Amino acid sequence: MNAKPASAVSPLDIERVRADFPLLSRTVHGKPLIYFDNANTAQKPVSVIEAVDRHYREHNANVARAVHQLGEEATSAYESARDAIARFIHAPSRDEVILTSGTTQSINLVAYSYALPKLKAGDAILTTVMEHHANIVPWQLVAERTGATVKAAPIDANGELILEKYVEMLTPEVKLACVTHVSNVLGTVNPVREIARECRRRGIPLLVDGSQAVPHRPVDVQALGCDFYAITGHKMLGPTGTGALWAKREHLMAMPPFFGGGEMIREVRFEGTVFADPPHRFEAGTPNIAGFAGIPAAIGYLEGIGFDRLHATEQDLLAYALDALETVPGMRIFGRAKEREPVISFLIEGAHANDMATLLDLQGVAVRSGHHCAHPLMHFFGVPATLRASLAFYNTKAEVDGFIEAIAKVRKLLV
Numbered sequence: 001m002n003a004k005p006a007s008a009v010s011p012l013d014i015e016r017v018r019a020d021f022p023l024l025s026r027t028v029h030g031k032p033l034i035y036f037d038n039a040n041t042a043q044k045p046v047s048v049i050e051a052v053d054r055h056y057r058e059h060n061a062n063v064a065r066a067v068h069q070l071g072e073e074a075t076s077a078y079e080s081a082r083d084a085i086a087r088f089i090h091a092p093s094r095d096e097v098i099l100t101s102g103t104t105q106s107i108n109l110v111a112y113s114y115a116l117p118k119l120k121a122g123d124a125i126l127t128t129v130m131e132h133h134a135n136i137v138p139w140q141l142v143a144e145r146t147g148a149t150v151k152a153a154p155i156d157a158n159g160e161l162i163l164e165k166y167v168e169m170l171t172p173e174v175k176l177a178c179v180t181h182v183s184n185v186l187g188t189v190n191p192v193r194e195i196a197r198e199c200r201r202r203g204i205p206l207l208v209d210g211s212q213a214v215p216h217r218p219v220d221v222q223a224l225g226c227d228f229y230a231i232t233g234h235k236m237l238g239p240t241g242t243g244a245l246w247a248k249r250e251h252l253m254a255m256p257p258f259f260g261g262g263e264m265i266r267e268v269r270f271e272g273t274v275f276a277d278p279p280h281r282f283e284a285g286t287p288n289i290a291g292f293a294g295i296p297a298a299i300g301y302l303e304g305i306g307f308d309r310l311h312a313t314e315q316d317l318l319a320y321a322l323d324a325l326e327t328v329p330g331m332r333i334f335g336r337a338k339e340r341e342p343v344i345s346f347l348i349e350g351a352h353a354n355d356m357a358t359l360l361d362l363q364g365v366a367v368r369s370g371h372h373c374a375h376p377l378m379h380f381f382g383v384p385a386t387l388r389a390s391l392a393f394y395n396t397k398a399e400v401d402g403f404i405e406a407i408a409k410v411r412k413l414l415v
Contacts, residue, residue, distance in 0.1 A: 009312040012305065017394050020045040020301075024394060031364025034399045034406075039184050039343050039390030040368050041234045042215060047297040052239055055293040063289055064263055064280075074289055081292035082279070084299045085244045089210075089229060090220040096252065098279040099287060102243035103211045104134040106230035109245055109282060110207055111138035113255040114228075115176055121147030126169055126204075127178040128153045128161055129380050130186065133373040135178050135209045148175075152376065159186040159335030167198045177206045181213035185372045185388065186335030187318075187343030189213075196225035205251070211235055215392070216314060216341045218307045221246050238298035239291035245282075252278035259284040305393065313393045318342040321391065321400045328407055330415065334381055342391035345372070348407070351414040353385040359413060363406035 018024050021043045026033050035043060055077060061070035063078045078099070086094040100106045115125065125139045129152050139150045151174070153166035161179070170177060177199050182189050192208055199206040205227035213219055215236040221229045228251070233242030247255075257264055257275055261284035266274040275281045302310065321344060325331055330349030347353060357369035368388040371378045378384060389403065 009308045012309055012313050012393065014313075014394070014396055017305070018396075020047070021394055022046065022049070028364045028366070029362050031362075032402075034365045034395075034402050036389040036391060036395065036399070036403060037366045037368050038215070038392040038395075039212060039235070039388065041240065042237050042392060043394070044237055044239070044294075045297075045301050047301055048237060048239065048294040051294045051297040052290050055290045059293075060290070062286055077293040078287065078289050081242075081295040082244075084296040085231070086246075088219070088299045088303075089214070089231070089246055090222055091246050092222060093249065095277070095279055096246055096249050098245045098247070098252075098282045099292060100230075100243045100245055101241050101288065102232040102234070103209055103230040104232075106228075106243055106245035107134050107207065107209065108138045109258045110176075110228050110230075110247070111142045113258045113282070114205075114247075114251060115139070116142045116145065117256065118175060119143070119146035119148040122173055123148040123175045124151050124171070124173045125149075125176045125178065126151050126153060126166070126174045128166065128180070128190075129155050130159065130161065130183045130188065130374065130377050131178070131180055132184050132209060132211070133375070135180060135207075136376070139176075139178065155188075155377075155380065158337055159183065159188050160337045161188070161190050163191055163194060166195060170198060170202050170204055172202075174202075174204055177204050178209070179206070180209040180211075181219075182210075182216065182341050182343075183335070183377075184212050184343065185345050185374045185377055185386070186337060187212075187340035187390075188335060188337040189217075189339040189341060192224050192226065200225060212341065212343070215302075216307075217311065227251060233291065233295055233298065236298055237301055239288070239294045241288040242291040242295055249278070252281075255282075257281055257284065261285045310393045314342045314391060317391050317393075317395060317397065317400065318344070320397050321389065321403075324400055324404045328404065328411070330411075334383075334386055343388065344390070345386040345388045347383065347386055348411055348415065351411065353387045355414055356387055356407075356410055359410040360403075360406050363409060365403055365406045 059073040061074040063075040086097045207228040208226045211232040214231050229246045234240040264284040332347045334345040353369040370385045
């Protein structure tokens with residue numbers, strides 16, 4: 001990320017920012033909430049909440065199926081989300097942006113509409129050890145149906161992808177390559193641009209899971225050079241049940257529909273159906289219209305802060321949190337990538353992750369525990385689960401201090 005030096009970035013007025021997020025002011029078990037589960041889902045600013053509320057109060061109707069005023073307003077709001085996402089990720093065309101329920105649906109769409117018709121016995125799909133299950137299981141399902149295999153590129157002890165090994169594994173039988181932009185467990189930022197360049201040299205399409213990238217850094221799909229890029233709205237301040245798949249038009253035009261139903265057709269006869277052009281070909285049925293009404297507000301909020309300021313704030317907070325955690329006896333932190341986003345996975349010797357998370361919750365601290373939908377990564381580190389503290393620009397150093405104090409209290413009960 002080509003960010004400005006921290007000294008050149010004006011600081012955030014953190015109290016003003018936090019005032020925009022109503023949930024941050026609540027208490028949990030009688031304690032002020034410390035919300036460190038942002039990689040799971042981000043909190044929503046008032047502007048997003050109001051956009052969804054306004055849709056239901058003033059514009060509620062279905063999209064693309066009515067010529068009355070409300071229908072036109074709902075359609076306009078829905079299509080505005082496509083425009084906002086296309087601009088946000090620098091897509092060449094809005095018609096290359098398919099609105100989905102999130103990254104999981106987006107990847108499944110590629111698996112069943114792009115990969116399944118092309119794969120045959122002996123072919124392979126390449127992914128990595130650090131992937132979320134959403135970037136593993138769909139490939140396994142289509143591989144089982146076609147006789148193809150799924151290969152996983154290794155990582156090192158720091159939680160960084162071994163790039164040369166990934167490139168070595170881009171052999172002729174690989175028909176699709178996949179990689180997460182940012183690990184949901186480690187925060188590791190992968191060298192997507194370099195991977196895309198090596199894939200292009202070999203004629204191998206590349207899919208990127210961008211769920212954990214878009215909340216923290218600017219994304220330009222054209223500059224990255226990938227073929228598919230998937231995002232999830234609720235991790236970037238937007239409503240749940242929203243997301244998108246960007247894909248090169250050449251792929252979309254050749255892909256058959258994944259779902260069938262209304263809105264994705266030109267004409268239906270029992271003799272056969274003529275499908276709509278992308279993106280509507282892949283958007284059968286009634287979508288989460290109200291959710292997508294909140295997406296332009298979410299994007300507008302991130303852009304209003306500016307990724308330079310957001311990045312500087314989060315990196316400063318990450319460094320502060322890592323230094324503080326290092327002082328905790330028995331602490332084991334997973335992942336030491338040189339470039340990372342504010343996600344920290346850890347364990348404390350003698351304490352089970354779920355027990356820690358449960359007791360931290362009683363102290364008002366929300367962190368995630370478990371395998372984080374990343375079983376292969378847990379196996380790599382030889383643990384069944386970790387605790388994960390994931391930070392956002394609206395978190396504070398005072399919250400980190402409260403987090404460390406809570407850990408000290410809980411540790412005395414468990415160790």
